[in-house]
Amino acid sequence: MDAINLKLDIFEGPLDLLLHLIQELEIDIYDIPIAEITEQYMEFIHAMKTLELEVAGEYLVMAATLMAIKSQLLLPKPEVIYDYEEEVGEDPRDALVQQLLEYRKYKYAAEVLAEKETERQLHFAKPPQDLTEYEETLAPLPAGKFNSIDLFLALHDVLKRQRQQVPQATSIGTETISITEKVQQITLQVKKLAPGASLTLTELFVHYTKEEVVTTFMALLELMKKQIAQAVQDETYGPIVIAKGALA
Numbered sequence: 001m002d003a004i005n006l007k008l009d010i011f012e013g014p015l016d017l018l019l020h021l022i023q024e025l026e027i028d029i030y031d032i033p034i035a036e037i038t039e040q041y042m043e044f045i046h047a048m049k050t051l052e053l054e055v056a057g058e059y060l061v062m063a064a065t066l067m068a069i070k071s072q073l074l075l076p077k078p079e080v081i082y083d084y085e086e087e088v089g090e091d092p093r094d095a096l097v098q099q100l101l102e103y104r105k106y107k108y109a110a111e112v113l114a115e116k117e118t119e120r121q122l123h124f125a126k127p128p129q130d131l132t133e134y135e136e137t138l139a140p141l142p143a144g145k146f147n148s149i150d151l152f153l154a155l156h157d158v159l160k161r162q163r164q165q166v167p168q169a170t171s172i173g174t175e176t177i178s179i180t181e182k183v184q185q186i187t188l189q190v191k192k193l194a195p196g197a198s199l200t201l202t203e204l205f206v207h208y209t210k211e212e213v214v215t216t217f218m219a220l221l222e223l224m225k226k227q228i229a230q231a232v233q234d235e236t237y238g239p240i241v242i243a244k245g246a247l248a
Contacts, residue, residue, distance in 0.1 A: 014062035015103040017044060022100070029100060032093055034073055038066040069093055148221060151231055154240045155213050158201045176211060182219035190229045190248050198232065198241040 011017045021040050022029055045063055072092040177185075189199055204216050220242070223229040227245040 014059050015100060016107070017041065017059075018062070018100060019104055019107070029104075030097060032097065034066065034070045034093060038063075038070050041066055065096065069096065150233075151220065151240060152217050155201055155217055158205070159208055159210070159213050177206075177215055179215055179218045179222070182212075182215045183222055186216075186219055186223060186242070187228055187248075190223070190242065190244055193244055198243040200239070200241055204242065 011020065018037065018041065021027075021037055022032070025036065025040070027033065027037070041063060045059060048059075069092045186204060189203070193199065204220075205212055220229065220231065224231060224245070227247040229248065230243050230245045231240050232243050233240050
């Protein structure tokens with residue numbers, strides 16, 4: 001058999017060399033002809049010695065491994081009739097095949113990463129800029145004040161607690177209410193309040209649905225904007241209540 005011409009500087013180890021031989025000889029990696037691979041591998045070792053190159057120990061270990069596997073396969077095997085349920089002896093090539101499969105997997109991953117690195121080198125990123133002059137400094141909220149997010153979370157908490165207390169019956173359809181109708185409804189409730197009195201968020205709901213939470217939230221924002229109603233929180237993390245606004 002003609003020896004394969006090898007470039008000695010391209011191999012990163014004995015497994016890399018074996019993969020190269022398998023590809024060049026078009027061999028099935030799961031059914032390696034050990035005699036053929038061993039012959040080609042030893043040709044590589046002799047070529048290195050002929051060129052007076054130092055043969056690394058790992059290459060010699062692999063050569064010994066190949067010779068050992070070849071010897072095991074050449075040993076005569078006694079004729080044994082196996083039952084269907086009896087296991088057949090392990091192939092001495094299995095361990096080598098597993099090593100080659102693992103090495104091939106990581107070699108492919110390394111090639112993909114190398115390609116990504118090459119592609120990334122073709123891109124030029126803009127250096128970071130100092131954007132501190134564009135930052136907006138928001139003053140902390142005064143004690144007892146809150147923002148629109150706090151109000152929405154409070155409404156959502158009311159809905160959650162109500163659903164835990166009262167099981168919701170399944171219905172085919174629900175009656176929806178518009179924001180305008182909800183504004184009118186809350187306005188009537190607020191105007192009926194006595195001086196100093198307030199409404200709890202629970203009193204603003206009828207059906208306790210997600211749609212009503214969103215509608216009520218939008219209606220409250222509109223009423224607070226018109227100063228017809230105001231949301232009050234006496235203490236931090238305390239309950240939020242609805243009171244009359246300046247124009248109620």
